[in-house]
Amino acid sequence: MxxxxxxxxxxxxxxxxxxxxxxxxxxxxxxxxxxxxxxxxxxxxxxxxxxxxxxxxxxxxxxxxxxxxxxxxxxKRNPYLLYQVDNMAANKCYEDKFIMISDRCIANKKVYNEIAYLEDVFLVYIQKQRTNFIPTGKLLYICTATGNIAINIYGVKKQLVDELADKIAKVCPNVRFGYNNDGLAYLNQMQQLYKNNNGMIPYKGFVQNVFVRQQNYYGQGYDQNTFSQ
Structure with a gap:
């Protein structure tokens, strides 16, 4: 499907x-x-x-x-797309109004082809959009090895956004949070590693249907003060 x-x-x-x-x-x-x-x-x-x-x-x-x-x-951007969407359809173990998670992948709930392997998620940050200094939009970017997953969170309560970030941190072993120099350098480094290894990032064994709390709850480098851009 x-x-x-x-x-x-x-x-x-x-x-x-x-x-x-x-x-x-x-x-x-x-x-x-x-x-x-x-x-x-x-x-x-x-x-x-x-x-x-x-x-x-x-x-x-x-x-x-x-x-x-x-x-x-x-x-061309994501050679593994068909395998990923098939995996999501067959093994989905979590879903809310923003994202879907399977035993191997994470995807945008509303844009089905915005999908990536869990280990290929490297950076998450929030971008606020303004027109004439008036807030007009707010996006949660999930930056992966093959592109960005952009989730519209305009008008969403901070608690729900924090819960979403928490959920991502639990299942994506290589993720960092925050739009800053360290985060962007890490993203570039991991994307280069992905290319140099022919599209392979070490997989750390996420267990289907079980969300295991990572040692660092929000992922390495998470700081609520630098989470948003």
Whole structure:
């Protein structure tokens, strides 16, 4: 069931891109006809080329997603995606309104393809978004070997966010917390280690359905004062 959701998302994306790309292509032909008749082809050539390029790219990626979904960028970023979503579907042992956890993986509850192995989670921090000094958003970033899992926590009580951080710390053996120089250096170091070891980070034996409290409750380096950015 896991990988079916991923392929469905890619298919929907392919259909959308193909439709929009076709519209842009038709628009290009109409513009070309109009400019030729109007005698102003040279003046509108730049706009015509931009529209044609956008339409062509959308058509290309749309058709590619439909005919060869394994070429989608999400598989390039995370070669283990299908194995992970299958594992989550078969062995899920925890779920709340933010995340899902299996015996091997952690995932965004609302964005199924944002998933990683537990040992591949390296850094967690909160980013607050403001517009004209007014708070407009708040995201919890779970930084992994293959990308970021972004969870919207705007308006969520601090207690629930702390419980979420606690849950992540319990099951992710390599995680640190806080947006600071040490945390970012550690993230870069671990991502480089992941690349140098052909996508392998030591697995420390998380036991299915059992959350074992780590010696450092919030993960190494956790500091509530530096947890958020």
């Amino acid at each position: 896991g990988r079916e959701l991923v392929f469905k998302k890619i298919k929907n994306s392919g259909i959308g891109l193909t439709v929009v790309g076709s519209i842009f292509t038709l628009l290009t032909l109409c513009m070309l006809l109009f400019l030729v008749v109007d005698g102003s082809l040279i003046d509108g050539l730049i706009i015509l080329l931009i529209v044609a390029l956008c339409g062509g790219l959308m058509l290309y990626f749309g058709i590619r997603n439909l005919t060869n979904p394994m070429k989608h960028g999400m598989f």
